[in-house]
Amino acid sequence: MSDTEPIIEMKNISVEFPGVKALQNVDFRLLPGEVHALMGENGAGKSTLIKALTGVNTLASGKIYMSGTEVNFDGTASAQAAGVSTVYQEVNLLTNLSIGENVMLGHEVRGPLGINWKKTNQEARTALAAMDLGHLDPRAPLSSISIALQQLVAISRAMVVKCKVLILDEPTSSLDDNEVAQLFKVIDGLRKQGVAILFVSHFLDQVYEISDRMTVLRNGKLVGEYLTADLPRVELISKMIGKDMGALREAEHRPASTIPSDRGTPKMKVLGLGRKGMLKATDLDLYAGDIVGFAGLLGSGRTELAKLIYGADKPTEGSIAIDGTDSKLSSPAVSLSKHIAYSTENRRDEGIIGDLTVRENIIIALQAIRGWTRPIPRKEQDALCERYIKELGIRPADPERMVKNLSGGNQQKVLLARWLATNPEVLLLDEPTRGIDIGAKAEIMEIIKQLAADGMAIVFISSELSEVARLSNRILVLKDRAPLETIEDTSDTTVDSIVNIIAGGGEAA
Known part of the structure; x- marks a missing residue:
């Protein structure tokens, strides 16, 4: 690996939540002027690592160094003040403000009478031009431009504070091919300026196109750090899903x-x-x-x-x-x-309703189909619940138990019963x-x-x-x-x- 001193080095990082070890003794380093992809399946610990770096998550153990000096960020504001900026998948901008106001938010040029908007917009125009966005009018409403351009505006805002580390969390999730190409042109320009870029994406083609190195996580643990050019895609997938190809x-x-x-x-x-x-x-x-x-x-x-x-x-x-x-x-x-019925992948937030009973969870979709002015008779409810509790083996076999008190497997069966009840x-x-x-x-x-x-x-x-x-x-x-x-x-x-x-x-x- 490179002998260049890392701008970010995370050593032996562990993060714990009640009953969950989200990260376990993970090492990570980020070099100046590189694009470093953070790879792993859902639940691997990518977001947790980013939040640990930016001070959102408290460390159970481990240390973070920036340019060789130990740092202890207490939140995103202190991380940004040190030169670490994050652009998330959902663009965190204010659509009711102008492009220039978003770029310069918190860094407006001030004079004796308050904000000097003329100079502020000039500074915004300079920042936008550096992102190849010189054609945008800083005075135009942010809502007047596409999501892709808003992503680039968010990066412009990060660069106003002279960031040394730019974290891009799924920046291409809503972009088409041409918009991705425009973003990658900007990323390449930042890389040449010496900015260290942490790139998170599930698009393998994009990862291999733009990244220099990658770190792979699985189940909260470090699998390894690799040069992108040295890790074939099949091997990367094997490391992500945790199975040797043989x-x-x-x-x-x-x-x-x-x-x-x-x-x-x-x-x-x-x-x-x-x-x-x-x-x-x-x-x-x-x-x-x-x-x-x-x-x-x-x-x-x-x-x-x-x-x-x-x-x-x-x-x-x-x-x-x-x-x-x-x-x-x-x-x-x-x-x-x-x-036609669809059972969501997000069982907790979009599936079961924890504060309702098993019976109420099972009949709710059928009730929605019939309309709330035509309540399902209690006898029919009981018959449906008895049928699916028996057929699906829901345990305990108590239709009046709060569904939040069931195991994950039995909650999934209740969700399945809900959709089967709609025939x-x-x-x-x-x-x-x-x-x-x-x-x-x-x-x-x-x-x-x-x-x-x-x-x-x-x-x-x-x-x-x-x-x-x-x-x-x-x-x-x-x-x-x-x-x-x-x-x-x-x-x-x-x-x-x-x-x-x-x-x-x-x-x-």
């Missing part, structure tokens, strides 16, 4: 699909469905009895596609046909009325086995197989590629929010063959 050839084979080759009309046909900045045009055929897996790393577009199908997000292109008839799924309510014909399951124990995972996967055997069409999304390979009849592989390939025959599909497709950008060798 070990990935575990028993992931499954029998060939028993679904007839002549399946007739798809239950759902998705043609060119996409949304600008979110997901490129994607096709999908989903038949009754199908289990179609969406495979890809975090940020690949799995959830984005599911939400577009369900109507939770609005597509800008493409169409959906149900049983051969074009259907406009303009909202989740419309989808539910057409017997769906298409069920989109986003990370239904995340954060639950092995026994509960096995039970839920058996339930999914039985639902498909009974004729339900299922989309199965999981960050555990082994689960996708084992359970799916077909697999849609995505990368960087675009479809790569559909594996039609999964009888010989293994985790490493999926990884090879992702790493290679297409069909595995």
